Amino acid sequence: MAQVEGLMRLMEGEHVGPFNLGNPGEFTMLELAKVVQETIDPEAKIEYRPNTEDDPHKRKPDITKAKEQLGWEPKVDLHKGLPLMVSDFRQRIFGDHKEGGSVA
Structure with missing residues (x-):
């Protein structure tokens, strides 16, 4: 949602040029994979x-x-x-009403 807010501010303003709306927190692809694994499926193979x-x-x-x-x-x-x-996508796609992002 935060990037959507940034895009809306960009569209509503008079600003020109590219804007980076990424997250400046740096992490490796392995760190990202581990967070995805923990969140979605702890048994997933990297x-x-x-x-x-x-x-x-x-x-x-x-x-x-x-x-x-x-x-x-x-x-x-x-x-x-x-x-x-993950929770939002599951609710939108599957009608899941489970809290959090982990699979039971």
Whole structure:
């Protein structure tokens, strides 16, 4: 939802140019995979594959422009936001009313 707020501020304003609405918290792909695994399916297997040539070595977006010109920054970190997103998607897709993001 936080990125939606940033997009709305961008559309409603007179700002021109690209804006990064990512989360500046840096983590590795392995860390991301483990959070997804914990949230969705603790039994899921993590597969290791070679990086592509264009794979970025640093995954920390610079949101300075969004902060300064839109007054926007993310409010929810990955560990809190992913379970909320999973829960919302499950409810929308499957009509699931379970709390949290883990599978029973």
